[in-house]
Amino acid sequence: MTETKKLDRWPAHHDPPSLLSLPSEILHIIFSTFSLVELANIVLVSKRSQTLVSPYLWHTLKLDSPATVKRFLSDPVQRALIRNAAFVRSLVLPPELYHVFLPHKGYHQYHPSHFANLQSINLPGKYNPRTGQTDRGSLGQDAEDAVSSLFRQNPSLTKVHIERNVGVESLLRMVSEDLPNLEDLDIEACQFGAWTAKVLLQNLPESIKHVAMIVAENEDDDVDNKMDISPTPKKHPALESLDIDLNSTEHEELILLPFLETCPNLKDYSNYTAQLVYNPRIKSILDKLGIEMRSMYNAVLDHNLDATDKEIAAVLSLSSQWTDIRLQGFRRAGPLTLAALLDHGENVVIVDVEGCSSLTSKDLCTILSKCKHLQEFITLEENEPDPITDPYILGTDLIEVKWATKSLKEWSCSIIVTRSRYDGDEAIDVEEAVKCLVLQRQVYRKLAEQTGLTTLRLNRIEAGLMDEIHYQEHCLEISLISGLEALEKLKDLQELDVSLIDHRIGVPELGWMQKHWPNLRRLNGMFGTCLNPMPGAQDWILLFRPAWLSSYEGY
Structure with missing residues (x-):
């Protein structure tokens, strides 16, 4: 009994073990699994716990609801933000808070913002809960300049998602000058045409790994070469994924041919590869890169909703890697189409057969x-x-x-x-x-x-x-x-x-x-x-x- 008691007692000259005494590497693994509520509770334990946990509690600032926006405009939270802004790495910033978080313009330059260590930023549109729709209207020149300044003040930014319309010149400046370490760019909400897309792609930083964008069908705004292109195109050896919806394939060669030549390590050409099936020059490049078509939808047949069952099945046979099969409106899709679709049963993730009345x-x-x-x-x-x-x-x-x-x-x-x-x-x-x-x-x-x-x-x-x-x-x-x-x-x-x-x-x-x-x-x-x-x-x-x-x- 006496020996057992001695073993159970912690030596008097040592502090009892605690979670906060663990090495920082282990704490990082542990705290990264905690919820925000759990982290907030740990912060209240002691000054040491506050020091250790604050970087994890403030890592992601997601201001994506009216309640969150209201809370962050309160004085106590604003004071807490000023103390902890250095820990913020990921920011979701709605339009309602631009006046708080974007840099303010001085006489000659923009003042420093709250943040200097951002790695990821998302600028969403304004959500309307009544309609369930999001307003993706224009940022406006003042906001564009302020966003550009915020980018420059955060040299560690690698991921940018913009869900608002940004002017072409501002967007070009952002991707070519303000974001030298950019790896992930999503600008699918922006509207621009073929020549602008060509210029943007060519001026992306060499660090870029993923791009998502849409080329508006009737916005071939600058085919007359309003914007200059550098005589020495940048290489993009890090690019792995290109997610670009050309909408109309009229200018696909103008946009893609020179750019794909600068991307020797491209691995994935998104959901829209199939629309290039009939362009042998582009398909040849994708074939050399080992990229197969994964998304089958009605644009592959040039939106010909009168395509026969045999014609639809023939297109499905062009790739062994379909994962997304959308046959909306192909009313003549029948047993041949079904058989060809089932050949992809091991891979297919999405099946959409709206309007396929023969099934x-x-x-x-x-x-x-x-x-x-x-x-x-x-x-x-x-x-x-x-x-x-x-x-x-x-x-x-x-x-x-x-x-x-x-x-x-x-x-x-x-x-x-x-x-x-x-x-x-x-x-x-x-x-x-x-x-x-x-x-x-x-x-x-x-x-x-x-x-x-x-x-x-x-x-x-x-x-x-x-x-x-x-x-x-x-x-x-x-x-x-x-x-x-x-x-x-x-x-x-x-x-x-x-x-x-x-x-x-x-x-x-x-x-x-x-x-x-x-x-x-x-x-x-x-x-x-x-x-x-x-x-x-x-x-x-x-x-x-x-x-x-x-x-x-x-x-």
């Missing part, structure tokens, strides 16, 4: 049974589902197929279930009603297998006269009695779309969603496109104000 319910089920890594399965046109051309799945087919994938994130497909006929609240045929509920529960259990789902869209309008609104009645009843509780495991669900279907979502269902789907941010079709809204649902929403409240039509 049957069993065809769609076959896709689900063969594509092992499928993440997005789309048969519905997002904004205007077409009851005549959008394919759908019968519930009876769905429950019989064994899905190959367990990694589905988006389900956008109508599920047809022949519903019972009701007279008031009474089923006309009780046996038929029981069969319908059994089938619905089986369908729900099938959907529940995809625990990673973030988007669930089930809307489909009935075939009929297109100048009238038609509601889908032969669909899942989104109700607890029909099996909704089977979807309890979908903890990542962010969007539910039940537009134009008779969904039966009432007060019990709303309460269940609030409890079991903590990440739900959009619920489309509750009232404005529902034929018979359930009584009490609207009052419940206004009383409990769920997180998705701003997304519904009546808000």
